[in-house]
Amino acid sequence: MTIRPLSFTKIKTVPxxxxxxxSDGKDFAAPYKAGTGFENFLCSLPNLGCAGDLFLLRDAIVSAHRHGHQVFLACGGHVxxxxLGPLICRLIEQKVITGIALTGAALEQDVEIAMLGQTVSASERALSDGKYCITEETGCLINDAINYGTGENWGIGLSVGKRLMESELEHLDHSVVATAVRYGIPITVHPAIGADAFGMHPASHGESMGAAGFRDFRLLAGMMAEASNGVIINIASSVIMPRVLLQAVDAARNVGKNIENITSAVIDPGASASAITDxxxxxxxxxxxxxxxxxxxEILVPLLFASVLEALGDEII
Structure with missing residues (x-):
């Protein structure tokens, strides 16, 4: 059988x-003129693709803030x-962010920032003899806080936040957990037992972690029950937080809470298909x-919230 090239003489065309x-020309990018300010820089961006979605998300955050609705962040450790911790702290102080949910890895990073002003590389957690290294100070602070807080019926976020606030750590003003507790906004932590290093520390007790973690999930469900007309942003967590957020919303709806008109977003270059779906x-x-x-x-979050603050102007405290 001989295959012949297909003739295109009868191809149908449309005007x-x-x-x-x-894409419309009015949405195209324009050259930025140096020295004309941040607002003009934003106007120079194309109103298309990721930039266009950023502007829509900005508008949703601005609207939620102006009407007293919730703006929640869910964060993985990469945040x-x-x-980005100090930036989120300032957004809490300015009442732009009204609730925080963290993975266990994010909690560890936040505590290390409060202690040292820096995070510890995961690639350096292996000792020279090949054994896995569990950081002593981080694990002690987190687990001591959880073990005490369980007796007070506190979740992990509140327990660790209160312990941090009682400390005299040099970099406490860069801790998202401590800042959230200081300003009275809900902060929840959702550990993965067996995956988070503090859960393998000698001071860890499964009973305390389970009770405190479950209380935080119930608190997150309560946060989702108040999320109507608000914004929920998942940053740099492809596995844990997307599923936890969805389950929390489902739980709230299951008990009769009417939740509507949520603006949701994922900020993550490598987001999993399930994260995008959930x-x-x-x-x-x-x-x-x-x-x-x-x-x-590290680029999109500062750009997003700088555009929010630019839009709100003098409305920010």
């Missing part, structure tokens, strides 16, 4: 006027490795909107 517009699609259903900003959090 440009019949084609759907993909703190990227140096947060961007399912979390915002049935009447909200979801966005995936597929760039590095």
């Amino acid at each position: 440009l006027s019949k084609r759907k517009v993909d 703190f490795d990227s140096g 947060v961007v699609t399912r979390l915002s259903q049935p009447d909200g909107k979801g966005y995936w900003l597929s760039g590095p959090d």
Whole structure:
């Protein structure tokens, strides 16, 4: 059998006027003129793709703030490795962020920042003899706080936050957990037993961690019950936080809470398919909107919230 090249003489064409517009010239980027300020820089960005979604997410945050609705952040450990902790602390102080949920890895990083002003590389946690290294001071502080807080019926976030506030650590003002407790906003931690190093520390007790972690999940469900017309942003957590957020919303709805018009977003260049499905699609259903900003959090998070603050101007305390 001989295969012959296909003739295109009968190909059907359509005029440009019949084609759907993909991008309009008014949304194209423009050159930025040096020295004209941040607002003009934002105007120079294209209103398309990731930049266009960033502007829509900005508008949702600004609207939520102005109308007294919630703006929640859910963070993985990379958020703190990227140096974003102090920025989030200031957003809490300015009442832009109204609730925080962290993975266990994020909690560890936050505590190390409070202690040292820096985070410890995971690649350096192996000792020279090949054994896995569990950091003494980090594990002691976290587990002592949890073990005490369980008796007070506190969750992990509140327990560690109060312990940090009682300390005299040099870099406490850079701790998101301590700042959240200081300003009275809900802070929850969702550990993965067997994955988080502090859970393998000699001071760790499964009973305390389980009780405190479960209380934090119930608190997160309570936060989700108040999320109508608000914004939920998952940053740099592809596995734990997307599922925990979705389950918390499902739990709140299961007990009769009416949750509507949620704006949800994932900021993560390597977001998993399940993270995008759970947060961007399912979390915002049935009447909200979801966005995936597929760039590095160390660039997109400061840019997003700088644009929020620029829009709010004198409305910020």
